[in-house]
Amino acid sequence: MAPDQNHLIQQSQDLPRVLVLHEQTIFDDLRRFHSHKFHFILLPSTDTTVDQFLNAHNYDSSSICAVVCSYVRVTADVLRHLPSLGLLVTPSAGTNHIDLPECCRRGIKVANIGTVFSEDVADFAVCMLIDLMRKISAGDRFMRGRRNSLAAPCHFPPGSKVRGKRVGIVGLGSIGTEISRRLEALGCIISYNSRTKKSKVPYTYYPNVVDLATSCDVLIISCSLNDQTRHIISREVMLALGKEGVIVNVGRGAVIDEKELVKCLVKGEIGGAGLDVFEDEPNVPKELFDLDNVVLSPHSSALTSESVRGVIEVLGQNLEAFFSNKPLITPVL
Amino acid sequence: MAPDQNHLIQQSQDLPRVLVLHEQTIFDDLRRFHSHKFHFILLPSTDTTVDQFLNAHNYDSSSICAVVCSYVRVTADVLRHLPSLGLLVTPSAGTNHIDLPECCRRGIKVANIGTVFSEDVADFAVCMLIDLMRKISAGDRFMRGRRNSLAAPCHFPPGSKVRGKRVGIVGLGSIGTEISRRLEALGCIISYNSRTKKSKVPYTYYPNVVDLATSCDVLIISCSLNDQTRHIISREVMLALGKEGVIVNVGRGAVIDEKELVKCLVKGEIGGAGLDVFEDEPNVPKELFDLDNVVLSPHSSALTSESVRGVIEVLGQNLEAFFSNKPLITPVL
Known part of the structure; x- marks a missing residue:
């Protein structure tokens, strides 16, 4: 490994850790645009629980301060395994997959995507x-x-x-x-x-x-x-x-x-x-x-190339605000 | 046949004759709403030409003063067989199926459907x-x-x-x-x-x-x-x-x-x-x-229950204007 690659990896390890739950595409896009500021970790879309995943990869669970969670359910049980969690950001307008009362109790901030969609x-x-x-x-x-009966008269109800x-x-x-x-x-x-x-x-x-x-x-x-x-x-x-x-x-x-x-x-x-x-x-x-x-429709009402870019931007802005102790851009809690 | 039915048929024969080219539904609706004012005659959607049809049914071609023509081509040849024709009304916005220069030359008035659609x-x-x-x-x-693979992850491009x-x-x-x-x-x-x-x-x-x-x-x-x-x-x-x-x-x-x-x-x-x-x-x-x-789409952009009713109304208004020597409601020519 070349010395400056090694240096880059070392640098990445020092950045604030952000755990991304399941969403491969969002993980890829976050890394593409924000990897100089945060160290993103993907929990793949499998049956592994958060604690099993962190143990298996020797991550100290207390090193995870922020989570990006898409449509995965974030229950009290998930939150229990992330003792240092301070921020949950969801790339959606809805937050019904998140146990908001438990976040509130634990003092975890929550941000959604605002009005991007x-x-x-x-x-x-x-x-x-x-x-x-x-x-x-x-x-x-x-x-x-009608592809096989094209010449036939064409009656369609108003x-x-x-x-x-x-x-x-x-x-x-x-x-x-x-x-x-x-x-x-x-x-x-x-x-x-x-x-x-x-x-x-x-x-x-x-x-x-x-x-x-x-x-x-x-x-x-x-x-x-x-x-x-x-x-x-x-x-x-x-x-x-x-x-x-x-x-x-x-x-x-x-x-x-x-x-x-x-x-x-x-x-x-x-x-x-x-x-x-x-x-x-x-x-x-x-x-x-x-x-x-x-x-x-396959839950695609919010899905455009433009909105996908907007989501990555708002996610990044919320992470940045959180890690620099500023108010969230699109707070829910 | 009861005497007053006979009387009604006689009365209908005395009304201005309107030839409807091919459109069964429009013919039915015109009769339903305007049969007390006009005697509608349907030329069915077959290969019969106008002159063959009129001959076969003993209609005097000079008794036809108005024609309702949908998407049937109204050529100079069709017009030649209708020597008394004074009005063509089309239940469409477009008039590309009508030989407008020939209508102009013969002094035939033309109306479309205006802005109903x-x-x-x-x-x-x-x-x-x-x-x-x-x-x-x-x-x-x-x-x-996806009906047979519902549980599979669902990826659809933005x-x-x-x-x-x-x-x-x-x-x-x-x-x-x-x-x-x-x-x-x-x-x-x-x-x-x-x-x-x-x-x-x-x-x-x-x-x-x-x-x-x-x-x-x-x-x-x-x-x-x-x-x-x-x-x-x-x-x-x-x-x-x-x-x-x-x-x-x-x-x-x-x-x-x-x-x-x-x-x-x-x-x-x-x-x-x-x-x-x-x-x-x-x-x-x-x-x-x-x-x-x-x-x-089967040429249905104008097709609503409401617009179909509007069409019959505007057709009737144009026929009425023509037969009482008033200006057409939605004139093209």
């Missing part, structure tokens, strides 16, 4: 809405299915006009607000549900989701998942939305009671669904694959 | 744009393809952010203007090409489509088809748009040189295409069926 998720949600109303994915399947439709947004945070801007340009009538009424928002507020669904043609789910929102989209809400009603979910799978959603879709009790998230990812209820009034 | 087509175009940038149809195919993309609109008429409103809400940078520069429009005008393509990430085609626009989207334009460039066509198929489009897509010389229209409908170039960066 908001516009991309909003574009995606609105596209799913138009797709479902106007049968665009279904039309594409219809066309590809969709539903977007303008004038009543759209209820569940969760009017940063993503929900971006969604509402796009819906205004489409001429939709917007209302919303959230924990509290927003004073500066001109849309009708419904404190109860059943009432919101009763007054809407479409529901867009853009709230975070927590004890208050788990299964908030119940069978009752879906029946209130009705046979022509459409649901788009770019929040978290478990905000909807997925079993009931599948039943409602199969029985035609609601009109359609655009689903970027599921209760037990990467699993998807098999009944959905045969439905033509459903658009399925 | 504009918002629906604009919604569709913008949805196709987001779909292509964010791989939404492709993601849906990806998900449905799409491209919509905000900040440079979108060139070819044809800034009623549809193009609605498209531009939606693109503004998405944060796109808009420029356009049209016959002439619009004085009240804030977007950059390119008199040449190659220059427009060179300056854009996306082209949306929303112009009408005529001698000036046929194959205006040439190989040169597509190469100017480039490898990452995306084309959405909600105008007419022949505005794009379709053979060259297929070559560019297959070779990866452009990034993707959203196609609601084709040069030789209902035929579609078979090469397109295997491409993942293409969204195909």
Whole structure:
């Protein structure tokens, strides 16, 4: 080994250690852009627990002060094995995979990705809405299915006009607000549900989701998942939305009671669904694959080349703030 | 037959005769809403010519003063067999299927559907744009393809952010203007090409489509088809748009040189295409069926339950105006 390579490795060992849970791509990108400031360690996406991994590689668990955790569950048990942990950063808007009360108890700071994803998720949600109303994915399947009967007359049923439709947004945070801007340009009538009424928002507020669904043609789910929102989209809400009603979910799978959603879709009790998230990812209820009034997506509503770069930047800024005792850029806790 | 039924039929025979070319659904709807004012006659969608049909059913060709023609070609030869024709109404925005110079020479008035479709087509175009940038149809195919390997890790490549993309609109008429409103809400940078520069429009005008393509990430085609626009989207334009460039066509198929489009897509010389229209409908170039960066649609960008009702209304209003010697509602000629 050349002396200056040796020197570089030695230098890297002296940098603050950051444990990255499972996410190979984020680990690679973090190293590419921030390896001069931090020593990143990847816990690969296997069944190994944090303590087994640290033991196996002779890392002193007390040397880990910061963790980057993607969609891996960070439970009290995980935290117990990281006695010096001071910061958890997640490359997501949602933090439902993190035991926040336990972090709070242990004085661990938590940062998410802030609003990096908001516009991309909003574009995606609105596209799913138009797709479902106007049968665009279904039309594409219809066309590809016609490949052997092209000369035959081509009858495809009309969709539903977007303008004038009543759209209820569940969760009017940063993503929900971006969604509402796009819906205004489409001429939709917007209302919303959230924990509290927003004073500066001109849309009708419904404190109860059943009432919101009763007054809407479409529901867009853009709230975070927590004890208050788990299964908030119940069978009752879906029946209130009705046979022509459409649901788009770019929040978290478990905000909807997925079993009931599948039943409602199969029985035609609601009109359609655009689903970027599921209760037990990467699993998807098999009944959905045969439905033509459903658009399925691999949790990619936030995924653009540009947002991926933005994520690495915000992760780096939070790590830097933490290790220099400055306020986090996008704090959750 | 009951006497008053007989009376009704007699009355219907006395009403102005309107020949409907091929469109069964439009014929049915016209009869449903306007049969008290007009006597509609359907020329079914077969190979029969207008004169053969009229002879076979003992209709005096000079009794036909108005024709509703959908996508059937209305040539000088068709017009020759309708000596008393005074009005052609098409339930479409485009009139490329009608020999307009011959209508002009014969003093036949022509009406299209006006702006009934504009918002629906604009919604569709913008949805196709987001779909292509964010791989939404492709993601849906990806998900449905995973039905037998659900537990496997799910890797899907990131799409491209919509905000900040440079979108060139070819044809800034009623549809193009609605498209531009939606693109503004998405944060796109808009420029356009049209016959002439619009004085009240804030977007950059390119008199040449190659220059427009060179300056854009996306082209949306929303112009009408005529001698000036046929194959205006040439190989040169597509190469100017480039490898990452995306084309959405909600105008007419022949505005794009379709053979060259297929070559560019297959070779990866452009990034993707959203196609609601084709040069030789209902035929579609078979090469397109295997491409993942293409969204195909059965000429349904204008098709909603609401727009279908609007069409019947505007058709009726034009017929009524014509037969009472008033100005047409949505005149083309």
